[in-house]
Amino acid sequence: MKIGANELKVGNIIEHNNSLWKVGKLSHTQPGKGGAYVQAELKNISNQSKLNERFRSSESIERVRSEQIEHQFLFRSGDEFNFMNNLNFEQIILTKEIIDDNTANILEDGMTVIIELFDEKPMNVNLPDQVILEVLETEAVIKGQTVSSSYKPALLEKQIRTTVPGHIEVGDKIKLNTKDFTYIEKSK
Numbered sequence: 001m002k003i004g005a006n007e008l009k010v011g012n013i014i015e016h017n018n019s020l021w022k023v024g025k026l027s028h029t030q031p032g033k034g035g036a037y038v039q040a041e042l043k044n045i046s047n048q049s050k051l052n053e054r055f056r057s058s059e060s061i062e063r064v065r066s067e068q069i070e071h072q073f074l075f076r077s078g079d080e081f082n083f084m085n086n087l088n089f090e091q092i093i094l095t096k097e098i099i100d101d102n103t104a105n106i107l108e109d110g111m112t113v114i115i116e117l118f119d120e121k122p123m124n125v126n127l128p129d130q131v132i133l134e135v136l137e138t139e140a141v142i143k144g145q146t147v148s149s150s151y152k153p154a155l156l157e158k159q160i161r162t163t164v165p166g167h168i169e170v171g172d173k174i175k176l177n178t179k180d181f182t183y184i185e186k187s188k
Contacts, residue, residue: 003063005038005055010179013045013116013123015062016053020045022124024100045123048097066116066123073111081107081125083115092122099125105158106131106178127178132187133157135172138164151183 008014012023021042030036036057043050055061071083071092079096081104092115096104103125107113116124138154151163156176164174164183173187 001063001065002060004057005059005061006036006057008038008040008055008061011124011126013064013066013118014042015064016042020064020118020123021051024050064118066118067120068114068116068126071113071115073107073109073113075109076104076107083113086112094122094125098122102160102181103127105160129179130175130177130184132173133160133176135164135168135170135174138168138170140169 006028008023008026010023010026014021014023021044023040024043025041027039028036029039038055038057040053040055041050042053070086072086074082074084074091076082081094081099083092083094084090085092094115099107106127112128114126115122116126133156136155136157139152150166152166152168153161154164154168155161156174160176160181162176162181162183168174168183168186175184175187176182177184
């Protein structure tokens, strides 16, 4: 399925240079001179090599049609991750080649994820759009700084690093976007 470069999202599987690639990071750029482009960090599905590629906004990219099946994460044993298909209850074991470090850190027992399959071979694990995590470390709140829109670094449970607004304190629970690991809001 052809999509425009601007429609590309982190986690998409694309066909590029006769290989399958997973989109790791994206940045959309519109320079003052010249046309807009998308800078993408790609990871090869078969040999795990990485590639930084620049696509013009007007360019069409072949997104791979994959089967997306809901699974439940059961447990981790070393570098193996065990999932159960929610429809037929079959279990599948995935390794670190398919699951990146941030995804591995966020997985919790019982969490529902989407596993993408291409030719019945697992290629990608998509987390829920957001998760709630507790703030373990961050800088202290300075009086008067809570009104400004400045962000400060924070360490969350599961060893995830992000930035949070000034009013967030140690012990607060926040909603985190799992696509780019950015702060959404303070959890109620």
